[in-house]
Amino acid sequence: MNVTTKPNAGDAAATPKRQLSDISVMVAGQGGDGSLTIASLLSAQFASRGLHLYSTSNIASRIKGGHAAAFLRASVVPTGCMGDHIDLLVAFDDEAVEMAAPNMAPDGIVVFDASKGAPPEGILADTIQVFAVPFGRLAVRDLGRDLLKNCLGFGIVSRILGIVDDAAESSLRQRFKRLPAAVVETNVEAFRIGLSHADEIGLGEGTSPWTVDEAEREEHLMIAGNEALSFGFLAAGGRFYAGYPITPASEILGWLQRHLPKYGGMAIQAEDELSAINMATGAALTGTRSMAASSGPGFVLMQEGVSQLGSAEIPLVVVDCQRAGPSTGMPTKVEQSDIGTMINGGHGDYPKVVLSPANQGDSFVIGAFATNLAQRIQGPVIIAMDRAMSQDSTTVKPFDLEGITVDNAKRLTREEVLKLEEYKRYKITDDGVSPWAVPGTPGGQNLVTGNERNEWGLVSAEPKNRNKMIDKRARKIETVRDDLPKGCRWGDAKAPIGLLGFGSAGPIIERAAIRLAEAGTDVQVLRPRTIWPVLDETIDFIRQCERVYVIEYNEAGQLAHTVSGAGAPKEKMVSLRKYDGTPFRAVDIANTVLEKEAAE
Amino acid sequence: MNVTTKPNAGDAAATPKRQLSDISVMVAGQGGDGSLTIASLLSAQFASRGLHLYSTSNIASRIKGGHAAAFLRASVVPTGCMGDHIDLLVAFDDEAVEMAAPNMAPDGIVVFDASKGAPPEGILADTIQVFAVPFGRLAVRDLGRDLLKNCLGFGIVSRILGIVDDAAESSLRQRFKRLPAAVVETNVEAFRIGLSHADEIGLGEGTSPWTVDEAEREEHLMIAGNEALSFGFLAAGGRFYAGYPITPASEILGWLQRHLPKYGGMAIQAEDELSAINMATGAALTGTRSMAASSGPGFVLMQEGVSQLGSAEIPLVVVDCQRAGPSTGMPTKVEQSDIGTMINGGHGDYPKVVLSPANQGDSFVIGAFATNLAQRIQGPVIIAMDRAMSQDSTTVKPFDLEGITVDNAKRLTREEVLKLEEYKRYKITDDGVSPWAVPGTPGGQNLVTGNERNEWGLVSAEPKNRNKMIDKRARKIETVRDDLPKGCRWGDAKAPIGLLGFGSAGPIIERAAIRLAEAGTDVQVLRPRTIWPVLDETIDFIRQCERVYVIEYNEAGQLAHTVSGAGAPKEKMVSLRKYDGTPFRAVDIANTVLEKEAAE
Amino acid sequence: MTKTYTPAEPIWCAGCGDFGVQGALERSLIDLNIAKHDVMILAGIGCSGTLQNNVGTYGYHALHGRVLPAATGVAFANPDLTVIAVGGDGDGFAIGAGHFVHSVKRNPNLVYIVMNNSVYGLTKGQDSPTMDSSAAEGLDSTRLALSIPGASFIARGFSRWSAQLHELTVAALEHTRAGRGFAFLEVLSPCVTYNDTYASWESMLDNLDEDPDYDPTDLSMAFSRGVALDAEGRMPAGVIYRNDGAVGKEAPPSMAGQDLNPAQHLDAYRGIMNSYAV
Amino acid sequence: MTKTYTPAEPIWCAGCGDFGVQGALERSLIDLNIAKHDVMILAGIGCSGTLQNNVGTYGYHALHGRVLPAATGVAFANPDLTVIAVGGDGDGFAIGAGHFVHSVKRNPNLVYIVMNNSVYGLTKGQDSPTMDSSAAEGLDSTRLALSIPGASFIARGFSRWSAQLHELTVAALEHTRAGRGFAFLEVLSPCVTYNDTYASWESMLDNLDEDPDYDPTDLSMAFSRGVALDAEGRMPAGVIYRNDGAVGKEAPPSMAGQDLNPAQHLDAYRGIMNSYAV
Numbered sequence A, B: 001m002n003v004t005t006k007p008n009a010g011d012a013a014a015t016p017k018r019q020l021s022d023i024s025v026m027v028a029g030q031g032g033d034g035s036l037t038i039a040s041l042l043s044a045q046f047a048s049r050g051l052h053l054y055s056t057s058n059i060a061s062r063i064k065g066g067h068a069a070a071f072l073r074a075s076v077v078p079t080g081c082m083g084d085h086i087d088l089l090v091a092f093d094d095e096a097v098e099m100a101a102p103n104m105a106p107d108g109i110v111v112f113d114a115s116k117g118a119p120p121e122g123i124l125a126d127t128i129q130v131f132a133v134p135f136g137r138l139a140v141r142d143l144g145r146d147l148l149k150n151c152l153g154f155g156i157v158s159r160i161l162g163i164v165d166d167a168a169e170s171s172l173r174q175r176f177k178r179l180p181a182a183v184v185e186t187n188v189e190a191f192r193i194g195l196s197h198a199d200e201i202g203l204g205e206g207t208s209p210w211t212v213d214e215a216e217r218e219e220h221l222m223i224a225g226n227e228a229l230s231f232g233f234l235a236a237g238g239r240f241y242a243g244y245p246i247t248p249a250s251e252i253l254g255w256l257q258r259h260l261p262k263y264g265g266m267a268i269q270a271e272d273e274l275s276a277i278n279m280a281t282g283a284a285l286t287g288t289r290s291m292a293a294s295s296g297p298g299f300v301l302m303q304e305g306v307s308q309l310g311s312a313e314i315p316l317v318v319v320d321c322q323r324a325g326p327s328t329g330m331p332t333k334v335e336q337s338d339i340g341t342m343i344n345g346g347h348g349d350y351p352k353v354v355l356s357p358a359n360q361g362d363s364f365v366i367g368a369f370a371t372n373l374a375q376r377i378q379g380p381v382i383i384a385m386d387r388a389m390s391q392d393s394t395t396v397k398p399f400d401l402e403g404i405t406v407d408n409a410k411r412l413t414r415e416e417v418l419k420l421e422e423y424k425r426y427k428i429t430d431d432g433v434s435p436w437a438v439p440g441t442p443g444g445q446n447l448v449t450g451n452e453r454n455e456w457g458l459v460s461a462e463p464k465n466r467n468k469m470i471d472k473r474a475r476k477i478e479t480v481r482d483d484l485p486k487g488c489r490w491g492d493a494k495a496p497i498g499l500l501g502f503g504s505a506g507p508i509i510e511r512a513a514i515r516l517a518e519a520g521t522d523v524q525v526l527r528p529r530t531i532w533p534v535l536d537e538t539i540d541f542i543r544q545c546e547r548v549y550v551i552e553y554n555e556a557g558q559l560a561h562t563v564s565g566a567g568a569p570k571e572k573m574v575s576l577r578k579y580d581g582t583p584f585r586a587v588d589i590a591n592t593v594l595e596k597e598a599a600e
Numbered sequence C, D: 001m002t003k004t005y006t007p008a009e010p011i012w013c014a015g016c017g018d019f020g021v022q023g024a025l026e027r028s029l030i031d032l033n034i035a036k037h038d039v040m041i042l043a044g045i046g047c048s049g050t051l052q053n054n055v056g057t058y059g060y061h062a063l064h065g066r067v068l069p070a071a072t073g074v075a076f077a078n079p080d081l082t083v084i085a086v087g088g089d090g091d092g093f094a095i096g097a098g099h100f101v102h103s104v105k106r107n108p109n110l111v112y113i114v115m116n117n118s119v120y121g122l123t124k125g126q127d128s129p130t131m132d133s134s135a136a137e138g139l140d141s142t143r144l145a146l147s148i149p150g151a152s153f154i155a156r157g158f159s160r161w162s163a164q165l166h167e168l169t170v171a172a173l174e175h176t177r178a179g180r181g182f183a184f185l186e187v188l189s190p191c192v193t194y195n196d197t198y199a200s201w202e203s204m205l206d207n208l209d210e211d212p213d214y215d216p217t218d219l220s221m222a223f224s225r226g227v228a229l230d231a232e233g234r235m236p237a238g239v240i241y242r243n244d245g246a247v248g249k250e251a252p253p254s255m256a257g258q259d260l261n262p263a264q265h266l267d268a269y270r271g272i273m274n275s276y277a278v
């Protein structure tokens, strides 16, 4: 027999069946081991059970053949993040076990590819069941191809989770439906070999140790933040995009290159980020709704361009898909350490708005909102994404496509221009926004410049004019302030303890709050979606609470610094920071809060 | 007679002679009218009387032939800034009078070139004496050259100020000493023609309306901030500079191109700012003390490079000679609106120090200090200059050249490296600084990278290592914190009203404080020289005062925002901001404070 | 008619070469009968980068070195405009060198006029990349352009040779307006204040337009002629190289004029959304 | 001997062209007997930009596109080092294009090896500027370099032709170490994962080193040969162009090793100070 189990695995059927309403799975091995395949097969299974999903991956910085891990969470209630622990690990090698061990749930299960030997000793808690099956060896022996170990493994895994064999097989057929029939059959055969080995180790159909709940969520999308954001931009009339490849922003370029041409638009790969933002600026000058995106290193290269947008009053959406810095840092890791540069990265004072979606689905809403907002303020609107927000996928409600509008704001039509007596590009107005005639409009000729200039657009350094122009531009933010996206609130507004955080940390913070509430601690949560200007809701939230934990992915406490700079009382804030590149866990946040509160 | 005077000018000799201990002069006309010549002749005169000087100029943004004004202040006590009013205006055209009028002292004097007609009516207060003399016409008539009107004008002006004719003539000879003898004589002749016209309008030698005090200051230098800063860099061992022309930073490139080669160094004009900072970084990697400078637009282009310095731990001095933004803004105007980007412009968290000289002379001290400090923290040290600090000249005490040291900090010698068992570039140390072996050292081979890396310099995204590395880098600032330059204090530390401001606003704020004290208001002043990290002295200053006026040249209140972000109580701060490109006046600051205090 | 801004008086020093460039451009726009509201002039930063204020068309003052990306964005987004980028040699060949290379390669439909004076005029006279100095020989921008696949129109004028300059400007505009792509015109435009080269440059120029043996469609000839002239301390003027460029290539769609009403695309958007359904 | 870091194992995909480049470089350093502590390898960002970790010399991982300015800084500050810049085609000819032009022009003493695979390997396969695509023909970096006055050594190798690659690497190092200046070596280094061009490129190459009629000191010939080969869908390999470069020019002083004790300069500093005395 090729199948071995760790002593403590015992007879699966003997232990009482566990019913899971929330399960986190990790599948890991060398790139090419097919971790992603098993994860996506499971994903389809869980989806068909109506569960809410969240998926992420962790690709080492090796170029090829490095270690790769796929993570998947399925739950009856939506969570928007990974669980605190891994319940089920499918490990193709020792490294996978080592990586997962610290996060394994004590009552978890490990399925281990024992082709190269038994699982590593002494690193997994004794309470964890281990099923060691030589997937690879069996796949080679029975079918002559190592690669088929995924499908074989999927057979075992589906038995552990109590998935009906037929259902599992049909997910598999669905997944490979574009491949030649013979290939599909071989994969199915591998799956069945997996099933028969499952039988041998006591994992017969119907005798699985676990079953996973079903749920009745409505129709959902499973989408990553970069995709949703790009889609939002398109839906709100976005037509020109320029970018330069960089992790984790490249998917935006890819998505828009695929989709924009169908709508008479264009996504262009520029020679660098300087070119990208200036091309997008040029397109924006024609009235075309435009966007540029990058990550930290490229985003700061764009900052002179952002100042120009602010000064010359040109509408553009600029996206920063943050990654762990400084400099090249850890490009595939999560961090929120560009808050300072998103707010202060350009030179001089100019109006700008920094928005942050509350979750992957909200990226659609924020993408569309930003596209219109840029037109309204005729200036830069920055979207703060982060690695996880950008690249992780989760189930979200279908988007309200009918609700999307295209707001032309103060854009003048040809007819409107012709009716004017005179046309001044930088006319001083009460709301700070000047009516806008785009090139090609007869009678609308104007000069756009990043120099200080008079209402006609002619360069002027005259002090009185300068004051008027700076004040005019500053007014634009006041004009839109009330319409800026409000944050997501959770909990009772009278709770003394507040948790504050944004972006991909937000859903985790909310899970922590739920834990705290369950533990009897009275908490409330604010997850701002407008980072700059700092809205009153944020300052008030901090003022109302006795103590606020400001939870963010960076070392310097940039969010805390920002809100206290805007007037929130620093003495009420406790800064919780993580900057090792790995995500928060709700349990750790909750425990830290409990500890600190106990110490108060 | 070609000489006319405004009715109210009266007989100069009749009014009582005024004795000035502090005089501000403006000389203005079309570029080429020689405003700068008259100003520099006056400067030499005042210097020889032992007065303290401050000089600045205001060049319109036209390329040539635009309006140009030179300003000069001479005073018995050092002031470090221009006066509140212009006492004496030498105007070559109407525009000069229009520009000066709002700032003219009520008892001021105007000398007007009446070649093209009488001075403009109705814009000068009636109390102002006007001497209208057709310099240009006289110069053409008597000597055939319009250009000689400067020397002619200088004759009149020297009589107004009670300068002995011989003394004035010898300054003139000194000034033109490099020109051919015949040219010098023509200039002297023009000067004498000026004198004889002075005689005709009652300005005989000895009958001048004003006399200017003499003083006994010690030997002084008259130097601009950019020059002093460059000199400080050189003296502290700076040898490599890379820059790209930009106002108002270009003088640093020019100065170092002239001087560095004599010391085996090099100043290179790069193809752009990206190249400049990366060349300087390359040179710094070899152990050569290096610097790069720019102004706002170029400074933000350098920010990816600054993040790299912070991440990879490379010592470099980076200078931002701020000008009025945003974007191209008003390049020749003063502003301090890059505070945010100096502190937050890069991406990710990394240690950095931002210093600001207290005055032009202190730029030498700060330049030298920064050059050593960069070596000590192996990271970026940013110097915040501003248009006035960079380009204005003032008299300062001679520099303490003997006091300059070259601190090699943790730089390892060849011998030290050979004695080591192992050499790790990024060794974790208590003070956060790792011993440094530069390329060429046997046994010191190492890898320098902006990626996160282990102690050997090999790329690593391992979370524990990451935490250690980020913490190590952050510790560097704590290591040097106590040595960072303290601010300049003025006044009684118990005074309830505080004034806070830095850079070229500092000396003006101090003058305002003197005025306030004279008016019986109890004030104290802090002019920080370390902008980041925010030192305790700043927070304490604000805490100790009842109310602090934060006085700065920008619209957003960036300094106020920075210090409150660092924990200073926002409710105690009153923000006084100016962003029209012109300098503060002590009288305005004092009046605003008085008004606000009265309203309290 | 709606009153718009009054074109500015040039702020150049008397005698600056840039006057000639502006004159040629203004005349060419009239000759070709192009309405001012259909023209967008984008400028870099420099003395040269003020030309856009003086003509009365739509104007944009780009960032230093970034006029080509900005102009490319305009040209792609609104192909109905006549897009003219102008700027200095520092702007184009120092900070903007990378964009120049990629613009020649990308061949967008726009005219690019560089006023080359071999110095940084606006920042008071530093050497630009086209300056022959003791440290390095100056760049020849036309030769650089020749080396880039995609180059479709390369010419050099001299601001004092106004007849030829006018012809070259018209030719550049026609190239672009015929959809052939990027028309690059370097104009030797002396800076009388910091580098007065009227006489020396005039003596160095060899007018290819007058050479019947010169074939501006022969890339190798264009290059070797430049090299040969250089060896004699001379340089070429006139149309140095031209081909049909982008003719035949599909023109990008105009984005600027699109009706963006989302209702018209609802079905398509729903299709995208459904591709994410689970 | 002090223990230093252990060179990393390459993280390239099996079959990546970059292995060949590293091999040639390592062998050349041994052949020329250059001590590892006297060598500094600077790299761009990309798959290619990890080579410096694998050799055991001093190494620096520059910012994306900025390896040439950084290497220039090193070479100017410490001329005693053998300075080698390496990187990808995206790094060198997209984001770094401007620096490439100016480095050829400036001709600093360093070797620049570009691993050209016509894609962005590290960011997963986007087209690089050397890719021939439907949108535009790819740049030929050697032709670009030829167009820049100052060019002193231009060669192209192929990572599978290891003998020639080794020779070219040695020649490049010798050029630089003799003080001639900037030695530019483009290596066709296929990306097996995103753009496996081993076969197609091999079939396109014309080895100039084997052509007795080819004169690599003739600039015009170098250019026209490239153009002619291109017309046949081919491209040159070997030494494309070389001259004596900076030989005879005064070498910049070494700054890195200077004794900075300020006391020795006190008099001179006092002189500077006095020039400001009033």
Ligand SMILES: Cc1ncc(C[n+]2csc(CCOP(=O)(O)OP(=O)(O)O)c2C)c(N)n1
Residues within 6 Å of the ligand: B244, B245, B246, B247, B273, B297, B298, B301, B328, C044, C045, C046, C047, C048, C049, C064, C087, C088, C089, C090, C091, C092, C115, C117, C119, C120, C121, C122, C123, C128
């Ligand atoms: C990013 C940035 N760096 C530097 C400058 C300063 N600057 C303005 S114009 C100019 C160069 C002008 O030279 P050129 O392009 O040749 O134009 P010219 O004045 O000679 O017409 C420079 C360096 C700037 N505006 N922006």
Ligand SMILES: Cc1ncc(C[n+]2csc(CCOP(=O)(O)OP(=O)(O)O)c2C)c(N)n1
Residues within 6 Å of the ligand: A244, A245, A246, A247, A273, A297, A298, A301, A328, D044, D045, D046, D047, D048, D049, D064, D087, D088, D089, D090, D091, D092, D115, D117, D119, D120, D121, D122, D123, D128
């Ligand atoms: C400023 C900046 N922009 C973008 C990136 C992302 N990036 C990393 S490597 C790379 C391109 C790599 O292509 P190439 O230089 O050809 O190297 P290869 O991987 O093919 O060897 C890019 C765009 C970055 N690191 N920094």
Ligand code: SF4
Residues within 6 Å of the ligand: B063, B064, C011, C012, C013, C015, C016, C017, C018, C047, C048, C117, C121, C122, C190, C191, C192, C193, C194
């Ligand atoms: S400085 Fe030179 S380039 Fe600038 S306007 Fe004057 S002459 Fe022309």
Ligand code: SF4
Residues within 6 Å of the ligand: A063, A064, D011, D012, D013, D015, D016, D017, D018, D047, D048, D117, D121, D122, D190, D191, D192, D193, D194
């Ligand atoms: S992705 Fe391509 S370039 Fe990168 S290591 Fe693999 S084969 Fe080489």
Ligand SMILES: [Mg+2]
Residues within 6 Å of the ligand: C046, C088, C089, C090, C115, C116, C117, C118, C119, C120, C121, C128
């Ligand atoms: Mg120029």
Ligand SMILES: [Mg+2]
Residues within 6 Å of the ligand: D046, D088, D089, D090, D115, D116, D117, D118, D119, D120, D121, D128
């Ligand atoms: Mg590549």
